[in-house]
Amino acid sequence: NNPYYKTRMCQAFQQGLCQKGAYCNYAHGPDEMPPAPRRYKTELCKHFMEGKCGYGEHCSYAHSMEEIQQHAAANVASSPFQMQQSNTLTGQSLLQPQSSITPSVSLLESVRTDGSTRRNASGHGHHHKGKKLRTDSNAPAAVKICLDDL
Structure with missing residues (x-):
């Protein structure tokens, strides 16, 4: 295996x-x-932004906002259904309707705002060590999970 x-x-x-x-x-x-994981190209590569990503075109993180938008459009187009989950803390949607597919980097960051941490169980990711997760008891369940694990 x-x-x-x-x-x-x-x-x-x-x-x-x-x-x-x-x-x-x-x-x-x-x-x-x-099939490619659903989190593929959903956030910017911090190493590329610092000028030193060694993965190049094989990096699973986006190297531009345009790349995030392209992959978001492809994921929405291939999705069997649309989900509109409201984030009551920020007033933003976790998944925008098909007519508005521009991902929100601020939303990605807003999910990781307190002291708790989590590492992706699949061991993926050169970016995810020590990511912050929101544990506000008033937050909907969808907001409490790390968007990288979707």
Whole structure:
């Protein structure tokens, strides 16, 4: 049970050199890859903003607001339903209706405002160590979770 099984394209296969066939741990086509996580490209890469992201085009964080908007539009278009969850603390929506798909970076930051911390259980993320979560008892349940885990 390799958690990374078929999560990347096989470089040898792309060059016509892979001899492992069905036994290869790497994907031989996009149809073998798992679906991208819903948090992909939903927040800015702090390393890129500091000028030192080593992941380049393979980074799972956005390197511009335009990139966030492009992926938000793709996610909304492929979503089987629309969800409008009001954030009573900020008056903003957690997921905007299809006509307004510009994500709010301030909303992403407003979810992490007190002293509690949480690390993503999947071990993903070079950004998420020590993220702050809101634990205000008046906040709706959807606001209490880290948006990175959606």
